[in-house]
Amino acid sequence: MREFGSQSYQTRAQARSASLDPRTPVLVGGGQINDRDGGREPVDLIADAAHRAAAEAGSARLLELVDSVRIVGLLSWKYRDPGALVGERIGAAPRHTAYTGSGGSTPQVLVNMACEDIAAGRSDVVLIGGAESWRTRMKLRAQGIRPDWTVQDESVPKAPLVVDEVPMQSETEMRAGLDRPAYIYPLFEQALRIASGRSVAEHRDAIGALWSGFSKVAATNPHAWTQREYTADEIVTPSADNRWIVSPYTKLLNSNNMVEQGAALLLCSVETATRLGIPRENWVFPQSGTESHDTYDIAERGALDRSPAIRIAGARALELAGIGVDDLAYVDVYSCFPSAVQVAARELGLPCGDPGRPLTLTGGLTFAGGPWNNYSTHAIATMATRLRESPGSYGLVTANSGYLTKHAFGVYRTEPPTEGFRREDVQAAVDREPTVRAHPAYAGPATAESWAVLHDRSGAPERGFLAARTPDGGRTLASATDAEALDRLLAADAAGQSVVIAEDGGFGFA
Ligand SMILES: CC(=O)SCCNC(=O)CCNC(=O)[C@H](O)C(C)(C)COP(=O)(O)OP(=O)(O)OC[C@H]1O[C@@H](n2cnc3c(N)ncnc32)[C@H](O)[C@@H]1OP(=O)(O)O
Structure with missing residues (x-):
């Protein structure tokens, strides 16, 4: 029987932290913003979220000491170096700024990178952030108005891209007009239904129940955009407010990008966390991180309802953390569409519909919000808060880019990893998995x-x-x-x- 949270557990944990490598990376705070009034530009939302992250860490000085600002690729507005603007807004003078290409897995990749950089002494306090003001941008665009948001002129060097854009336009996909997630994830859903042997009606009920469970979580998440529980019927039944998008998906089975949300994470070394007096109970240690990708062209996938990259990279993340799937108390499975959740859950060996361990901590991208590439920054912040409330427990975050294309995993815990943070790219193993030949011009x-x-x-x-x-x-x-x-x-x-x-x-x- 584990003693998570008990007195003796806490005492032993304190004793162990005395002998910790001072370069061990620790996630000390996360912050999230829902800008319901709208109108604010992304860098302002990120700066606000960073202040909240510092408040959660319990250290106002932490922001001044940020030496690296890494921003998740933004779609609502293009900046040359958003990290520099965020740095100014939080009163930091970062030595390093970085930016990423588009992809929902980038927040977890940025955490994995930051942990390596902190451990190696290349950085000491890293701010990871992202935000979207999509709702405002779209409303203004419809009126032909360009927002009066910050423009950095050409004298500002572009921030280096530390994570590449995920390719999303293969020749095979383009010939069929399959140019966006909302068109492609429903194909995965149909493949899941066929593989499960369910009728159309049975499968509709199953995904309705899954998504209703997600909305139930969002209803209690103070950072969710839509804090309301929906019934399975409401979700799967087309109506004036819930139109068909690409069947079998209605609008409520799609990620909701019509949000204004920002999130930020603060990571630093144990040495700095100790020096700043950040309370030990606020420390969350990333244990392991893995990354890999399935074929870029969906036509080459071995099966449309499978993901070897999730199976292999997910298992390896757990292995590097020294645990199995049953040791996880919390999981947040990337949830842009129900098919993404079902594929990942199966590959990871997580049951769908386990009331003791929901597959989302936030409510997912439909209900908590789908701010393009930045959802997982929210998920990681939520995971850290949850783990602080349950010392000693393990949590897994899965993140996904493109069409179930690129994946990143992170295991977190309030206890330090015995062998230090471990990161691995398992691409070589994924590339050995069977694929099929794509025919972009077949007739x-x-x-x-x-x-x-x-x-x-x-x-x-x-x-x-x-x-x-x-x-x-x-x-x-x-x-x-x-x-x-x-x-x-x-x-x-x-x-x-x-x-x-x-x-x-x-x-x-x-
Ligand atoms: C790896 C990945 O992350 S892939 C995922 C990437 N993200 C996506 O692909 C986003 C997919 N979703 C979408 O493109 C859009 O949500 C769509 C096209 C499905 C629907 O958007 P719209 O056409 O703007 O919706 P529509 O005009 O029917 O309704 C607008 C209303 O519904 C809301 N809304 C829009 N989308 C959603 C949604 N998915 N869920 C719930 N509410 C939504 C809007 O906020 C708006 O509400 P309001 O009137 O109170 O302001």
Whole structure:
């Protein structure tokens, strides 16, 4: 029986921290902002979140000592060096600033990098932050107004990009018009349904229940954009407020990017945390971090409902932390769409629907909010707060970029890792996993594998997307707008049916 939180546990923990390597990285504070009034630019939201992170750490001086500011790729506004602007706003003089390309896994990658840099003495106090003011930006854009936000002129050098942009436009995907997550994750969902053997109705009920559980968590998360519990029926039933986007997904099964949110994390060395008098109970130690990616072109994936990268990198993160999946008290699985959660949960060996261990700590990107690349900064901040309340427990954060493409994992705990923070890129192992041949220009007979239907704003079906297997065992992607193809995709279970793919990427049923 573990003694998490008990007196003897605390005493032993204190004794152990006396012999800690002073360069051990520790996450001392996280801060989150919901800017419901809107109108504020991203760097201001990040600076506010940084102040909250310092308050959570219990040290006002920490911000002055930030020597590296690393910003998650922003979509609402382009800055040349947002880290420099945040540095000014928090009264720091960072020696180093950095920026990332687009991708939802970047916050966890930035934590992994920061831990290595702190351990090696390259940095001492690192601020990681991100924010989106998307709602304001879109409202103003609709009125033809450009916001009066900070513009750094060309005399400001661009911050170095420390995490590359995830590729999201393969030739195969582009021919079918599959150019965004809202079009592609529904294809993964259909593949999950087919693999599970469920009927359309049974599967709809299952994803409704999963997402209703997420909304229940958001209802109690003070940082969630939508703090309301929805029933499974409300989520899966199309209505005026919950229109079809790409079936099988309604709006409430999509990530919600119409938010104004910022989040920041403060990491430093144990030496600095001790010198600043940051209370020991506020220290959360990243234990391990791993990264890897599945094929960039979804047409090359071995199966559309699987992710070898999640399986291998997730297992390795736990192994490096010296634990198994059953040792996790808390998990936050990246949740842009229900298919992302189901695939990751299966690969990690986490049951969906375990009331004792929900797969989200925040409520996920639909309900807590989906500020483009920055969701996981919120998740990590929430994880740290939760672990402080439950000393000794282990937590896992999973983060995802693109179309279940790039993945990053982090294990956290209030106790220091016995062998120090450990990071690993497991790409070589993932690259040995089976893939299939993508056919970007295939024309001829094929077999329907998975499909999804884009609806227009009135609720009418507009375009059907199809993943199809070619006779050589490869895969191609296609789309069609004619009524016959749309009716077939909506009315019947098209799995395994014969189709004919046209050179221009159209298709029809044979
Ligand atoms: C690795 C990854 O992270 S991949 C995920 C990346 N993120 C995405 O792809 C975002 C996907 N989501 C979207 O693009 C959008 O949410 C859409 C297209 C599904 C819907 O957006 P819109 O067309 O603007 O929605 P619509 O016009 O029907 O409704 C607008 C209202 O719904 C709200 N809303 C928009 N999207 C959502 C959503 N997904 N969930 C809940 N509410 C939403 C808006 O705030 C707005 O509310 P208001 O009237 O109170 O201001």
